[in-house]
Amino acid sequence: MKMEREVFGIPADERFDVARWRADFPILREQVHGHPLVYLDNAATTQKPQSVINALADYYARDNANVHRGVHTLSQRATDAYEAARGKVQRFINAAAPEEIIFTAGTTGAINLVAQSFARPILNAGDEILIGAMEHHSNIVPWQLVCQQTGALLKVVPVNDAGELELDAYERLLGPRTRLVAITHVSNALGSVVPIERVIALAHARNVPVLVDGAQAISHVGVDVRALDCEFYAFSGHKIFGPTGIGALYGKAARLEAMPPYQGGGDMIRSVTFEKTEYNDLPYKFEAGTPNIAGAIGMGAALDYVSTVGIGAIAAYERDLLTYATEQVSAIPGLRIIGTAKEKAAIVSFTLHRVHAHDIGTILDRGGVAIRAGHHCAMPVMERFGIAGTARASFALYNTREDVDALVAGIHRVQRMFR
Amino acid sequence: MTSDLRDLYQEVIFDHYRKPRNCRALMDANHKAEGYNPLCGDKVTIYLKVADGIIEDVAFEGAGCAIATASASLMTEALKGKRVADVEHLFRDFRDMVTDAPTASPQDLGKLEVLAGVREFPARVKCATLAWHTLHAALEDRQQPVSTE
Numbered sequence: 001m002k003m004e005r006e007v008f009g010i011p012a013d014e015r016f017d018v019a020r021w022r023a024d025f026p027i028l029r030e031q032v033h034g035h036p037l038v039y040l041d042n043a044a045t046t047q048k049p050q051s052v053i054n055a056l057a058d059y060y061a062r063d064n065a066n067v068h069r070g071v072h073t074l075s076q077r078a079t080d081a082y083e084a085a086r087g088k089v090q091r092f093i094n095a096a097a098p099e100e101i102i103f104t105a106g107t108t109g110a111i112n113l114v115a116q117s118f119a120r121p122i123l124n125a126g127d128e129i130l131i132g133a134m135e136h137h138s139n140i141v142p143w144q145l146v147c148q149q150t151g152a153l154l155k156v157v158p159v160n161d162a163g164e165l166e167l168d169a170y171e172r173l174l175g176p177r178t179r180l181v182a183i184t185h186v187s188n189a190l191g192s193v194v195p196i197e198r199v200i201a202l203a204h205a206r207n208v209p210v211l212v213d214g215a216q217a218i219s220h221v222g223v224d225v226r227a228l229d230c231e232f233y234a235f236s237g238h239k240i241f242g243p244t245g246i247g248a249l250y251g252k253a254a255r256l257e258a259m260p261p262y263q264g265g266g267d268m269i270r271s272v273t274f275e276k277t278e279y280n281d282l283p284y285k286f287e288a289g290t291p292n293i294a295g296a297i298g299m300g301a302a303l304d305y306v307s308t309v310g311i312g313a314i315a316a317y318e319r320d321l322l323t324y325a326t327e328q329v330s331a332i333p334g335l336r337i338i339g340t341a342k343e344k345a346a347i348v349s350f351t352l353h354r355v356h357a358h359d360i361g362t363i364l365d366r367g368g369v370a371i372r373a374g375h376h377c378a379m380p381v382m383e384r385f386g387i388a389g390t391a392r393a394s395f396a397l398y399n400t401r402e403d404v405d406a407l408v409a410g411i412h413r414v415q416r417m418f419r
Numbered sequence: 420m421t422s423d424l425r426d427l428y429q430e431v432i433f434d435h436y437r438k439p440r441n442c443r444a445l446m447d448a449n450h451k452a453e454g455y456n457p458l459c460g461d462k463v464t465i466y467l468k469v470a471d472g473i474i475e476d477v478a479f480e481g482a483g484c485a486i487a488t489a490s491a492s493l494m495t496e497a498l499k500g501k502r503v504a505d506v507e508h509l510f511r512d513f514r515d516m517v518t519d520a521p522t523a524s525p526q527d528l529g530k531l532e533v534l535a536g537v538r539e540f541p542a543r544v545k546c547a548t549l550a551w552h553t554l555h556a557a558l559e560d561r562q563q564p565v566s567t568e
Contacts, residue, residue: 033421354437356484358459359428362540366424374459388460388483417428418485 016317021309022398024049035368038406043188043216043347043394044372045238048302052242055301059294067293068267068284082293085300086283089248092303093233094224099282100256102249103296107215108138110234110249111182113286114211115142117259118232118251119180125151128177130170130208132194133159133384134187137377139213143182152179159384163190163339167198174206181210185217189378189392190339191322191347193221200230209255215239215247219396220318220345222311225250237295241396242302246295249286256282263288314397318346321395325404329393332411338390346395349376351387352411355418360391363417364410371407426536427543428485435489440496445478453564454553456545461487462564465553474498474506479550486543490534491550497531503558510551517547 022028027047030037039047059081065074067082089101104110119129129143133156140154147154155178157170165183174181181203186193200210209231214223219240225233232255236247251259261268261279265288270278279285306314325348330337334353352360361373374389375382382389393407445451445466454463461483468476477495482488498506512526519538537547556565 356459356461356487358484358543358546359486362427362543363424366421379460382460417424418433 016313016397018317018398018400022400024051024305025398026050026053028398032368032370033366038369038403040393040395040399040403040407041370041372042219042396042399043239043376043392045244046219046241046396047398048241048243048298049305051305052298052301056243056294056298059297064294066290078293081297081300082291085296088300088303089250092223092307093250094226095250096226097253100250100253102251102256102283102286103291104234104247104249105245105292106236106238106247107213107234108142108236108247110232110247111138111211111213112142113249113262114182114232114234114251115146117262117286118209118255119143119146119152120149121260123147123150123152123179126177127152127179128155128175129153130155130157130173130178130181130183132157132165132183134163134165134190134192134378134381135182135184136188136213136215137379138215139182139184140380153177156380157183159192159381162341163187163192164341164343165192165194165199167195167202170199171202174202174208178203178206178208181208182213183210184213184215185223186214186220186345186347187339187378187381188216188347189376189381189390190341190349191344191394192339192341193217193343193345195343196230197228200228204229216345216347219306219314221315231255237299237302240299240302241305242299243292243295246292246299248299253282256286259286261285261288265289267291309397317397318395321399321401321404322346322348324401325393325395325407328404328408329411332408332415334415335411338385338387346399347392348394349390349392351390352414355414357389357391359418360411360414363414364391364407367406367410367413369406369410423536423539427540429533429536431493431530431533432485432489435492436485439479439482439488439492441478442480442492443478444480445476448476448478450557450560452553452557452559452561454549454556455564455566456483456487456549457566458545459483461546461549463487463491463550463553465491465550465557467554467557469503469558472503474501474503477554482550484543484546486534486537486546487549490547493531493534494550494554497529498554506554506558510555513551514548517544 025047063077065078067079086098086101090098158166203210211232212230214235218235233250238244268288336351338349357373372392448466450467463481466478477498479491482491517537
């Protein structure tokens with residue numbers, strides 16, 4: 001196989017066996033418009049391995065009940081599985097305790113929780129929240145809302161032409177009124193890996209807490225929240241081979257303890273009277289209502305899967321794939337890669353001379369190649385680079401060099417049509 | 420190339436994409452509106468000069484992809500000299516054509532029929548109708564940019 005021939009100097013047993021992992025994803029056997037699916041829209045959502053699909057089906061087939069309520073057997077089984085999933089998240093990101101893991105609907109839900117329960121009570125008019133210039137809308141709009149509510153100001157750290165956060169400007173923007181830094185770990189639009197260790201250290205030197213938006217990073221780089229020492233880390237299950245509608249917020253216990261609940265409802269209370277309600281302990285204080293039980297269990301199965309493959313092995317494999325994709329794609333005349341940071345996750349965002357991203361997306365799709373076309377929910381990034389949108393190929397552990405070749409062939413077809 | 424791609428990207432579409440007709444600001448316009456497709460960030464401005472219920476001149480700026488640009492260009496050609504009262508009917512028939520909905524009393528859409536291939540690409544219908552929605556807003560003098568959502 002082409003793959004194996006080109007992996008030099010690595011012992012056979014340590015080679016990344018992509019064919020083996022691909023076999024775990026039934027959707028990769030789909031045909032689209034008569035072509036084998038080439039799925040390169042992993043930054044939007046990832047595909048699910050059979051083990052995750054099974055975990056969802058098994059839960060509904062055998063264990064389904066509400067959690068933390070019933071005395072009956074199924075309720076106990078559902079509760080055990082749900083709490084086991086919390087433990088899996090805790091271990092995956094190396095949190096100190098399971099109570100520091102709050103299940104949310106996703107990264108967006110997690111960031112909104114922090115905006116309303118952490119930031120809103122401490123913000124006064126004139127205080128500042130610092131974000132980066134390449135945030136996803138989900139790490140912009142929740143802060144705009146809380147700024148409107150409190151009179152606080154949103155400050156933005158610029159990025160350079162390569163799509164790298166300007167750390168000098170960041171240091172200057174960190175001021176006496178900065179109350180929180182909210183920063184993406186990996187840019188979904190450009191692929192840039194932000195040096196969050198440095199970002200966090202600089203913020204902490206001024207006693208400023210940090211939230212990291214890990215939506216795009218979680219399936220590509222190892223995350224150790226204790227080593228990072230961030231106050232909050234948010235991610236979504238569906239970006240790491242788990243189901244949609246589930247995600248997690250990590251928060252340092254002391255911070256979470258000090259925060260008021262985000263939403264009121266069942267499960268987040270200890271006792272309720274019309275005069276006074278006592279809230280439940282962590283993490284339940286932040287999990288009002290019947291949670292996405294199956295989703296949490298599915299996300300736990302997804303993290304198990306990634307651990308089996310090994311996040312380090314995934315990162316190394318994807319780095320190789322990104323190098324190959326960058327070489328192949330940048331050789332195409334008239335193609336401009338947007339986002340050329342030194343540290344990048346496996347995302348290639350590009351524009352094509354005289355061809356709109358939507359047309360690229362439609363034509364590639366007819367050849368079975370799925371990419372994202374548009375602004376990637378990061379319109380300020382597009383504005384920064386003076387473009388309306390890009391075509392974006394984003395890779396995951398199951399993508400191959402053949403997938404890159406199919407992408408390149410598709411782009412050539414686009415150019416032939418638009419000649 | 421698959422045949423539905425060929426049906427979508429006809430030579431006339433490419434021609435209007437490369438050399439859009441009436442693509443300019445209209446200084447003496449008496450109706451104007453901005454349209455926006457939040458899905459892709461594409462924007463279009465439609466200018467109209469209407470006198471005695473007749474569209475005397477029409478132009479556009481912006482658009483984006485081949486389908487949106489060609490559709491705006493073809494629309495301006497189709498509208499010149501038309502009565503405002505007939506625009507509604509034309510828009511309805513055009514929309515029905517690109518969404519494959521049955522039309523009560525279909526009329527001959529002339530050159531606009533090159534966009535019929537859009538019906539095989541549901542994700543692109545908004546590209547084809549952006550200019551038309553914006554035209555609608557211009558005739559109603561809506562101040563807020565119209566969105567395809």
